[in-house]
Amino acid sequence: MDFQLSDDQRALRAGVRELLAGRFGRDRMRAALDGGTGIDRALWRELGEAGFFALRLPETEGGVGLGLPESVLLFEEAGRSLLPGPLIATHLAAGAVKGAAEGETVVAVLDAGQPVGHLGDADGLLVLGPGEARTPGPGSGPEPGEARAVTGGALRDVVREAARPVRSLDPFTPLWRVTGPVGPGELLSGGARLRDEGALLAAAEQLGSAARTTEMAVQHAGEREQFGSPIGSFQAVKHLCAGMLVRAELARSAVYAAAVTADRAEIAGAKLLADDAAVRNARDCLQVHGGMGFTWEADVHLHLKRAWLRSGQWLTAAAAEEALAADLC
Amino acid sequence: MDLAYTEAEEEFRARLREWLAAVLPSLPAKPSPDDWPGRRAYDTAWQRMLYDAGYAGLHWPVDAGGQGATPTQHLIFLEETEKAGAPYVGANFVGLLHAGPTIAAEGTAEQRARWLPPVLRGDEIWCQGFSEPDAGSDLASLRTRAVRDGDHYVVSGQKIWTSHAEVADWCELLVRTDPTAPRHRGISWLAMRMDAPGVTVRPLRTLAGSTEFAEMFLDEVRVPVSHRIGAENDGWRVTMVTLSFERGTAFVGEVVACRRTLAALAAEAQANGGWDDPVLRRRLGRLNAEFRALWRLTQWNVSEAQSSGGVPGTGGSVFKLRYSHARQELYEAAAEVLGADAADLDREWALDRLSSLSYTIAAGTSQIQRNIVAERILGLPKGR
Numbered sequence: 278m279d280f281q282l283s284d285d286q287r288a289l290r291a292g293v294r295e296l297l298a299g300r301f302g303r304d305r306m307r308a309a310l311d312g313g314t315g316i317d318r319a320l321w322r323e324l325g326e327a328g329f330f331a332l333r334l335p336e337t338e339g340g341v342g343l344g345l346p347e348s349v350l351l352f353e354e355a356g357r358s359l360l361p362g363p364l365i366a367t368h369l370a371a372g373a374v375k376g377a378a379e380g381e382t383v384v385a386v387l388d389a390g391q392p393v394g395h396l397g398d399a400d401g402l403l404v405l406g407p408g409e410a411r412t413p414g415p416g417s418g419p420e421p422g423e424a425r426a427v428t429g430g431a432l433r434d435v436v437r438e439a440a441r442p443v444r445s446l447d448p449f450t451p452l453w454r455v456t457g458p459v460g461p462g463e464l465l466s467g468g469a470r471l472r473d474e475g476a477l478l479a480a481a482e483q484l485g486s487a488a489r490t491t492e493m494a495v496q497h498a499g500e501r502e503q504f505g506s507p508i509g510s511f512q513a514v515k516h517l518c519a520g521m522l523v524r525a526e527l528a529r530s531a532v533y534a535a536a537v538t539a540d541r542a543e544i545a546g547a548k549l550l551a552d553d554a555a556v557r558n559a560r561d562c563l564q565v566h567g568g569m570g571f572t573w574e575a576d577v578h579l580h581l582k583r584a585w586l587r588s589g590q591w592l593t594a595a596a597a598e599e600a601l602a603a604d605l606c
Numbered sequence: 607m608d609l610a611y612t613e614a615e616e617e618f619r620a621r622l623r624e625w626l627a628a629v630l631p632s633l634p635a636k637p638s639p640d641d642w643p644g645r646r647a648y649d650t651a652w653q654r655m656l657y658d659a660g661y662a663g664l665h666w667p668v669d670a671g672g673q674g675a676t677p678t679q680h681l682i683f684l685e686e687t688e689k690a691g692a693p694y695v696g697a698n699f700v701g702l703l704h705a706g707p708t709i710a711a712e713g714t715a716e717q718r719a720r721w722l723p724p725v726l727r728g729d730e731i732w733c734q735g736f737s738e739p740d741a742g743s744d745l746a747s748l749r750t751r752a753v754r755d756g757d758h759y760v761v762s763g764q765k766i767w768t769s770h771a772e773v774a775d776w777c778e779l780l781v782r783t784d785p786t787a788p789r790h791r792g793i794s795w796l797a798m799r800m801d802a803p804g805v806t807v808r809p810l811r812t813l814a815g816s817t818e819f820a821e822m823f824l825d826e827v828r829v830p831v832s833h834r835i836g837a838e839n840d841g842w843r844v845t846m847v848t849l850s851f852e853r854g855t856a857f858v859g860e861v862v863a864c865r866r867t868l869a870a871l872a873a874e875a876q877a878n879g880g881w882d883d884p885v886l887r888r889r890l891g892r893l894n895a896e897f898r899a900l901w902r903l904t905q906w907n908v909s910e911a912q913s914s915g916g917v918p919g920t921g922g923s924v925f926k927l928r929y930s931h932a933r934q935e936l937y938e939a940a941a942e943v944l945g946a947d948a949a950d951l952d953r954e955w956a957l958d959r960l961s962s963l964s965y966t967i968a969a970g971t972s973q974i975q976r977n978i979v980a981e982r983i984l985g986l987p988k989g990r
Contacts, residue, residue, distance in 0.1 A: 278608065278609060278610065278611045278612070278615065278678050278681075278905065278908075278909060279608050279909050279912070279913070280607060280608065280609055280902075280905045280906050280908075280909040281607065281906070281909045281910060281913055282607060283607065286607060346607045491984075495984045495985070495986060498986060499985070499986060499987065506987070506989060507986075507987050509980075509986035509987055509989075510986070510987040510988065510989025511989060512973075512976075512977065512989070514986075515976065515977060515980035515981070515986050515989070516973070516976040516977075516980065518980050518984055518986060519927070519975075519976035519977075519979035519980040519984070520976070522924065522979055522983060522984060523924050523927050523928050523979065526903065526921075526924050527899050527900070527903055527924075527928055528899070529906075530899055530902035530903040530905075530906045531895070531898065531899035531902055533607055533902070533906075534609060534898075534899075534902035534905075536607070537607050537608065537609045538609065542894070542898070543898060545895070546894065546895030546896075546898045546899060547895075547899075549892065549895045550895055550896075550899055595888065597891070597895070598887075598888035598889075598891035598892050598895075599884075599887070599888060599891060600891070601891035601892065601894040601895050602872070602887045602888060602890050602891030602894065603891075604891075604894060605868065605869055605872035605890060605891070605894055606872060606873075606876065
């Protein structure tokens with residue numbers, strides 16, 4: 278057993294971190310925040326060229342031929358850098374929706390009852406059936422465990438007739454509420470698996486965010502002086518930071534293990550712990566930053582808002598806990 | 607990233623399982639927790655069985671009499687013995703996990719030959735004389751004094767929280783050999799016979815009602831200078847070696863046990879109707895995530911130790927912090943599952959709930975662990 282990153286995995290992670298630092302570093306991120314929140318199509322294509330979306334497609338289909346553990350490392354980096362856009366849905370749609378693998382199209386996700394991010398920019402919509410069995414109702418949406426892809430005119434109909442924009446909590450993620458019917462779309466294979474994989478990749482983004490806010494808090498605590506000392510020398514602050522690292526590292530073990538096993542209960546545990554780490558670490562990071570943490574200038578709120586949003590996506594805490602309880606029987 | 611075990615590791619597991627199934631039925635009945643001589647006999651008998659089968663000191667280096675097993679093999683050993691319901695190290699705890707590895711790493715050839723084989727055979731039991739009434743978490747402020755008199759130290763002072771003191775043959779004792787030196791610099795590590803004149807042991811009753819440990823009074827106890835491990839006044843460094851062993855692997859079996867307890871709790875809740883309460887059910891679900899992840903963190907730390915040469919790193923503090931609190935949460939949930947029966951100490955888990963309170967204190971309090979994480983891993987400045 279060697280539950281550590283391989284040399285190739287380390288190299289992959291370093292490469293993606295470098296790519297994102299160059300193309301979506303802090304200045305670009307803040308500029309994007311001020312300049313509107315549409316999808317940066319050039320960056321999207323660049324991610325496509327780097328294999329971000331086609332990572333798990335077989336090489337015979339033009340993909341990179343890697344697995345879930347490698348995808349998790351990519352999405353961890355995306356979470357660190359606050360990279361916006363429906364990255365997970367596009368990654369999952371690669372091979373099934375034309376242009377997704379190459380970063381030519383943007384695929385958003387509709388999970389019943391959840392607001393849809395980036396619907397206005399989307400070229401495709403991944404529609405998830407309910408996670409659990411449901412009572413039959415009106416509408417033509419996917420059945421439990423199914424996933425469908427809606428594109429073209431049907432998608433334009435959704436945007437025009439069935440959806441209305443919502444003032445979004447996360448300034449990087451424009452949200453839409455879909456209240457009307459959505460066309461049946463094209464049935465995708467492995468629908469239940471897509472939901473599990475989406476939950477795992479969201480957990481990976483949360484992990485990246487949790488690790489990043491830990492670094493931000495530690496850096497601030499080492500520099501900011503009060504009472505003649507760096508605030509990081511005070512136990513009250515020190516213990517906040519230690520708690521952040523512990524949360525992030527436990528989530529890391531859970532997320533990486535779930536990527537290796539792809540086990541459903543393990544993925545549920547990973548999402549639960551990574552949501553917890555991302556949200557609570559962002560809050561503690563904000564606390565360590567004091568008054569500055571409450572300003573728009575500090576990046577902390579961007580991590581917290583995204584973490585809050587992701588907590589409600591793909592797999593909620595309630596659903597994860599129920600799945601983990603069922604696993605005990 | 608790989609969670610699959612190698613063929614050799616799986617073979618090791620299979621052999622171990624087979625052996626456990628064959629020998630465990632011959633182990634005598636478990637003694638009551640208050641029967642210290644009985645516990646000693648039971649634990650040393652188990653150690654002897656391990657020795658005879660070639661499993662003693664599995665993770666010790668071969669030149670110290672151990673098997674030189676990899677950290678992964680040690681993990682498998684702890685996992686399988688716990689699953690099979692075999693005794694944990696018990697009374698052999700200090701000898702196998704602290705004193706032995708310390709003597710193996712820091713002792714002379716003569717000292718290794720004197721002390722290591724009896725630990726492996728289960729012939730001699732060790733206890734730990736580190737903590738004092740005024741030196742628990744602040745270990746470096748210990749005051750037990752050792753004054754040189756020819757080729758002996760004359761030791762006087764008091765130790766506390768000493769597990770197995772009633773039945774131990776030897777004590778790994780920290781003493782102050784230079785009262786004028788800076789706190790960390792004047793300490794030495796001695797091996798002291800527990801039947802030496804001047805050693806008085808008085809059992810301490812815990813809040814759980816049992817006598818899990820003792821206080822120890824030392825009145826001019828003579829310890830040969832040749833029983834010092836490491837250089838005089840270098841005991842602090844030697845102790846840090848000991849503590850890294852304590853925090854690295856001490857809890858592997860317990861995580862396995864907690865996962866089993868959690869499954870039993872779910873079964874109990876289903877039997878008594880508690881499972882229908884979604885709040886309780888979801889609480890058990892969250893604990894499932896917690897202990898699954900703690901097991902994965904254990905595998906992560908073990909893999910890291912294996913790739914860095916076998917010495918446990920500071921990851922042990924991260925693990926211990928989370929685990930000690932999770933264990934307390936587990937037994938809080940158990941109390942909820944038990945309902946009114948939680949007040950009955952004869953019910954399963956009721957006593958464990960009390961015992962779990964020690965976990966955030968023993969082996970370095972959670973507050974000390976947070977300081978370690980903040981200063982040694984995150985690099986935050988030292989302070990007060």
